[in-house]
Amino acid sequence: MGGNDVNGNDVDGPEKAGAGQSGADVRTGDDAADCLIVGGGPAGLTAAIYLGRFHRSAIVVDADEGRLSLIPTSHNHPGYPGGVHGCDLLADMRVQARRYGAELRSGEVTKVIRDGDVFTAETTAGAVRARTVLLATGVVNLRPPVEPRAHDAAVAAGQLRYCPICDAFEQTGRRIGVLGLDRHGLAEAMFLRTYSDDVVVLALAAPDLDDDAREQARSAGIAIEEVPVSSFDFDADDVGLTLDDGRTLRVDTLYAALGSRTRNDLGEALGTELSGNQCFVTDAHQRCSVPGVYAAGDAVEGLDQISCAMGTAARAAVAIHNDLRKADGEVLQD
Ligand SMILES: Cc1cc2nc3c(=O)[nH]c(=O)nc-3n(C[C@H](O)[C@H](O)[C@H](O)COP(=O)(O)OP(=O)(O)OC[C@H]3O[C@@H](n4cnc5c(N)ncnc54)[C@H](O)[C@@H]3O)c2cc1C
Numbered sequence: 344m345g346g347n348d349v350n351g352n353d354v355d356g357p358e359k360a361g362a363g364q365s366g367a368d369v370r371t372g373d374d375a376a377d378c379l380i381v382g383g384g385p386a387g388l389t390a391a392i393y394l395g396r397f398h399r400s401a402i403v404v405d406a407d408e409g410r411l412s413l414i415p416t417s418h419n420h421p422g423y424p425g426g427v428h429g430c431d432l433l434a435d436m437r438v439q440a441r442r443y444g445a446e447l448r449s450g451e452v453t454k455v456i457r458d459g460d461v462f463t464a465e466t467t468a469g470a471v472r473a474r475t476v477l478l479a480t481g482v483v484n485l486r487p488p489v490e491p492r493a494h495d496a497a498v499a500a501g502q503l504r505y506c507p508i509c510d511a512f513e514q515t516g517r518r519i520g521v522l523g524l525d526r527h528g529l530a531e532a533m534f535l536r537t538y539s540d541d542v543v544v545l546a547l548a549a550p551d552l553d554d555d556a557r558e559q560a561r562s563a564g565i566a567i568e569e570v571p572v573s574s575f576d577f578d579a580d581d582v583g584l585t586l587d588d589g590r591t592l593r594v595d596t597l598y599a600a601l602g603s604r605t606r607n608d609l610g611e612a613l614g615t616e617l618s619g620n621q622c623f624v625t626d627a628h629q630r631c632s633v634p635g636v637y638a639a640g641d642a643v644e645g646l647d648q649i650s651c652a653m654g655t656a657a658r659a660a661v662a663i664h665n666d667l668r669k670a671d672g673e674v675l676q677d
Pocket of ligand 1: 381382383384385386387404405406407408409410411412413414415416417418419420450451452453479480481482484498504505506509510606609639640641642647648649650652
């Protein structure tokens, strides 16, 4: 992994995308912020903290629909031996970002366009002009058909889960259901076998598994339930799953393995390159393929974890600062 040195130079080799461009080749009118950060999850707020500490002006516009606030307690985020509630981590990061001068606005960014040397954004919290844009918009998990309030209560209670890497440890030895009878769901079930010998994969729609995959599941000791789930009951301590044929299965916890959607519309409209699974493609410094646009967090290719969101955002903030210094002639010349 390469980096930026204090002189703003790339210290690694050729990059995945945007190779050779400064990223922020824009000059500013006086009223333009240094960076518009779209999204105030762990990625957006980490970038805001770093940029503030570089004496850069950053405006964070956040619709507050992020995945961090859904986490009841994270036990794998380093530095919190007793675990940390998602909402508490978010609140602390907001305080820290404000301490270093970031402006945090509640609202949605609906449009970003390049306007000469700057970007202009339409948001539900007022217009923003900025020299650079960081897309920290995250992803949205595809949900089972459960009414929103019941869904959120089930997630808060740990009955419904989305991330085995995050929280399977706490499910060791329990009855685990995985919703999604396709290769993605089966791969998740295989991962979960490390934690329990009682894992069942359930269908939401018609199964999409070939014979070879079924045989692998059988060899791994994973049960497959072919009859689709028709309703979910999170009212008890465990989870009741009623199938189309009227039977009810019970598990201690249910992982939804239904995939996710990247919030990439603003970047797509700006012309940024997207990967096959629709994440933003960036170089090693989080620059997108459009100069002046950067991306971090779940919205870029990689592991969807808080620590990775923070890491990519830290890299993005350093690149933004150094690219702006270069654009302003504030680096040591060769
Ligand atoms: C139930 C659950 C449990 C998890 N547990 C863990 C765990 O224990 N450990 C771990 O490391 N990870 C965990 N994760 C994953 C973790 O939450 C994410 O990796 C992390 O939140 C990603 O941060 P982010 O900033 O990229 O995105 P998010 O936290 O999703 O934040 C993105 C923000 O951008 C905003 N946004 C998007 N588009 C716009 C727009 N146009 N205008 C304004 N705002 C916009 C959204 O509203 C949101 O607030 C869990 C996820 C879930 C769902």
